[in-house]
Amino acid sequence: MTRNKWLWGVLLVLIAATSWGLIQRVTTEVSNNQYETIIPYDEITKLERDDLSGDITTDAALKELKDGGLDAVSIEPDTLSNLEDNEVLNIMDKDKIENILYFLGSSEALPKEEGLYLTPPKEGYYDQLIKDHFDPKILNINDQILYFIEGTEKIDDLPLGYNLDTIDKLKQLGFDVVLRVGNQEPDLIPPLIEDLLKIKDKGADSILFTGNETLGYGKDEKAANRISTYTKKLTEVGYSFYTIEFSDQKGMQTVAKSSNYSIIRLHSLNLNNTKTYEENVDQLVRAVKERNMRALFLRLPHEDSKSNLDYTVRLLKDTEKEMPSLFKSGDATPFSTIQVPLWLSLGLLISAALFVYIAVAHLLTHKLALVASAVMGVMTLGYLATQKLLILQAVALGVAVLTPIFAAIPNQETLVEKKSIITQYAKAVGISFIGIILVIGLLNGNEFLTKIEVFKGVKLVYILPILYMTVYAFWGNIRKLLNTRVIYWHTIVIALAGIIVMYYIIRSGNQGSVSSIELLIRQKLEDLLYARPRTKEFLIGFPFYVLSLYLLIRKQEWAKFLLIPGVIGFLSIMNTFTHLHIPVYISVLRTFYSVVLGLMIGYILIYLFNLAKKYFVKVVGRFQ
Numbered sequence: 001m002t003r004n005k006w007l008w009g010v011l012l013v014l015i016a017a018t019s020w021g022l023i024q025r026v027t028t029e030v031s032n033n034q035y036e037t038i039i040p041y042d043e044i045t046k047l048e049r050d051d052l053s054g055d056i057t058t059d060a061a062l063k064e065l066k067d068g069g070l071d072a073v074s075i076e077p078d079t080l081s082n083l084e085d086n087e088v089l090n091i092m093d094k095d096k097i098e099n100i101l102y103f104l105g106s107s108e109a110l111p112k113e114e115g116l117y118l119t120p121p122k123e124g125y126y127d128q129l130i131k132d133h134f135d136p137k138i139l140n141i142n143d144q145i146l147y148f149i150e151g152t153e154k155i156d157d158l159p160l161g162y163n164l165d166t167i168d169k170l171k172q173l174g175f176d177v178v179l180r181v182g183n184q185e186p187d188l189i190p191p192l193i194e195d196l197l198k199i200k201d202k203g204a205d206s207i208l209f210t211g212n213e214t215l216g217y218g219k220d221e222k223a224a225n226r227i228s229t230y231t232k233k234l235t236e237v238g239y240s241f242y243t244i245e246f247s248d249q250k251g252m253q254t255v256a257k258s259s260n261y262s263i264i265r266l267h268s269l270n271l272n273n274t275k276t277y278e279e280n281v282d283q284l285v286r287a288v289k290e291r292n293m294r295a296l297f298l299r300l301p302h303e304d305s306k307s308n309l310d311y312t313v314r315l316l317k318d319t320e321k322e323m324p325s326l327f328k329s330g331d332a333t334p335f336s337t338i339q340v341p342l343w344l345s346l347g348l349l350i351s352a353a354l355f356v357y358i359a360v361a362h363l364l365t366h367k368l369a370l371v372a373s374a375v376m377g378v379m380t381l382g383y384l385a386t387q388k389l390l391i392l393q394a395v396a397l398g399v400a401v402l403t404p405i406f407a408a409i410p411n412q413e414t415l416v417e418k419k420s421i422i423t424q425y426a427k428a429v430g431i432s433f434i435g436i437i438l439v440i441g442l443l444n445g446n447e448f449l450t451k452i453e454v455f456k457g458v459k460l461v462y463i464l465p466i467l468y469m470t471v472y473a474f475w476g477n478i479r480k481l482l483n484t485r486v487i488y489w490h491t492i493v494i495a496l497a498g499i500i501v502m503y504y505i506i507r508s509g510n511q512g513s514v515s516s517i518e519l520l521i522r523q524k525l526e527d528l529l530y531a532r533p534r535t536k537e538f539l540i541g542f543p544f545y546v547l548s549l550y551l552l553i554r555k556q557e558w559a560k561f562l563l564i565p566g567v568i569g570f571l572s573i574m575n576t577f578t579h580l581h582i583p584v585y586i587s588v589l590r591t592f593y594s595v596v597l598g599l600m601i602g603y604i605l606i607y608l609f610n611l612a613k614k615y616f617v618k619v620v621g622r623f624q
Contacts, residue, residue, distance in 0.1 A: 079159060
C-alpha cells in the first residue's frame with residue numbers, strides 16, 4: 001500500500017511538471033478566437049447576371065454582404081472557360097465555325113491546325129491578358145475578327161492569372177481575399193507560383209485549394225518534393241493554407257508539414273440544401289464553437305437573385321448573433337505554434353510507463369506490470385532515437401485503452417457502505433482524467449490541433465474495455481452462476497444491461513442513426529448547457545456504474561455484469577478527448593456535465609431498482 005502511494009505521488013509530480021504542454025494547448029485555442037466567413041466571387045457576380053429586374057449589381061451585392069458581416073471573398077484565376085461564363089468572350093471550336101460559315105454561304109479557309117476560336121474581349125484588360133498568355137493568331141473571317149489559339153489540350157481551363165482590378169476592388173471594400181488554386185501539370189506550376197508571389201503584395205494572404213488535390217500533387221516520385229518546395233516558397237512570403245473539413249485533399253499533409261502547420265480549418269456549407277434556416281445557422285455556429293473551425297465557406301442558394309442575397313445577408317447576421325461571445329468575426333489566422341520540446345515528450349512517456357505499471361499491477365499481477373512497463377521503456381528509447389510520431393500514437397493508444405478498465409474496476413475491499421459509492425466514483429473519474437491528460441499531452445502540437453494527424457485506434461478504445469469487463473464479470477464465476485437460483489429481477493436487470501450494450505454498439509461512431517426526438521433533446525441540452533453531454537455517458541455508462549457499486553456493497557456477485565455497460569461511460573469520455581481537434585474546454589465541460597448527471601441518475605436508478613425489487617417480491621409471493 002505504501003509503495004502504491006509513493007508511485008502515485010511520483011506520477012502526480014511528473015504530470016504537474018509536464019502540464020505546461022496542456023496549458024499551452026488550451027491558451028493557443030482560446031487566444032485564436034477570430035473566425036471568417038467566405039463567399040466565392042463568381043457566385044456574387046452571378047447574382048447580377050441572373051437578376052432579371054436589373055436592380056442587383058455586383059458592387060451593390062458586395063456592399064450589402066459586407067454590411068451583413070461577410071469577411072472575405074474567394075477568387076479563382078481567370079480561364080477562357082470562366083471568361084465565357086461571365087460573358088466576356090465566346091469560345092468556338094473548328095466544327096462550330098465551319099457550321100456558321102456554311103450557314104452564311106461562305107467558303108473562307110480556316111487554319112488546318114486544331115485549336116479554339118475566340119471573339120476578342122471588349123475590355124482591354126482581358127484582351128491584353130489573352131494576347132500576353134497565348135499570343136493568338138488574329139483572323140478576319142467573314143468580316144469578323146477572331147482570335148485563334150492553336151492546341152489540343154484543355155486550353156480553356158488553363159489559368160491566366162488573377163484579376164488584379166478585382167483584388168483591388170475587394171480590398172477597397174474591406175474584404176480579405178482568399179485565392180483559389182487548382183492543381184496543374186508540373187510545367188505550368190512555376191508561372192502560377194510567380195503570379196501568386198506577385199499578388200501577395202496586393203493584400204491576399206491565404207490559399208484555398210480547389211478539387212481533390214493540392215498544388216503540385218502527382219503520382220510521380222517527385223511529387224512530395226515538388227509540393228514541399230512550392231509550399232515553402234509561398235509560406236516564406238506569408239501565405240497560409242486552408243484545410244477543408246470532411247475533404248481529404250491529396251497532398252495536404254505535405255503542405256501542412258512544409259508550411260509548419262500554417263493551417264486554417266475551414267467548414268464548407270452549401271446553402272442550396274434541404275435544411276431549415278435555423279439548422280444552417282446552428283451548423284455554422286457549432287463548427288466554430290465545437291470543432292475549432294476558423295473559416296466558414298458559403299455557397300449561395302439556387303433561388304432568384306434577390307432572395308439569395310437577402311437569405312445570405314440574414315444568415316450572416318444571425319450566425320454572428322448566435323456565435324458565443326468568445327468568438328469574433330474578422331480575419332482568420334493559423335493557430336500559434338505549440339512548442340513540444342523533447343524533454344516534455346520524455347516526461348510524458350515516463351509518466352505513461354508509470355501509469356501503465358500501476359494499472360496493470362492493480363488489474364493483473366506485479367510481474368505483468370513489470371513486463372508492460374518494460375515495453376513502455378523500450379518504446380521511450382525508440383522515440384528518443386527516432387522521434388517518430390507513430391511511437392507517441394502507440395503509447396497514447398495503450399493508455400487510452402487501459403484507462404477505462406483501470407477506472408471502472410473497483411477495489412471491493414473498500415466498498416463497505418453507501419458513502420463508498422461517492423469515494424469510488426470520484427476515484428474512477430480521477431483515474432480517467434490522469435489517463436486523459438497523458439493522452440492529450442503525448443499527442444500535443446499543431447498537427448493534432450488542425451487534424452492533420454489524429455489519434456489512431458478509436459475502435460479499439462470502444463471495443464477492448466467492454467471485452468475485458470465481460471471476461472472480468474465471467475471469470476471465476478461461471479460455475480457459481482450456473483448453480484445460482486435464478487430470480488426474476490436478476491434476469492430483467494441483466495437483460496436490460498445486455499440491451500444497453502447492444503444499443504451502444506449500434507450507436508457508436510458517426511454513422512449511427514438518431515431519432516427526431518433525440519435530436520430535439522440534444523439541441524435543448526446544448527442550448528441550456530453550451531456543450532451537450534454525451535447520452536451514452538450520463539444515461540447509460542455512469543448510472544449503471546453507480547448501480548453496480550451499490551450492488552457490490554450488498555455482496556451481489558452478479559453486479560459485476562453491470563460493470564460491462566458501466567465501463568461505457570469511462571471509455572466514452574476518453575474517446576471525447578481523443579478527438580484532438582475539439583477544444584479542450586468543450587470536452588472538459590461536456591465531461592463535467594456527464595459525470596454529475598450520471599451520478600444523479602445513478603442514484604435514481606438505485607431507487608427504482610429497490611422499488612422494482614419490492615414489487616417483484618410481492619408479485620412472486622402471491623404465486624407461491
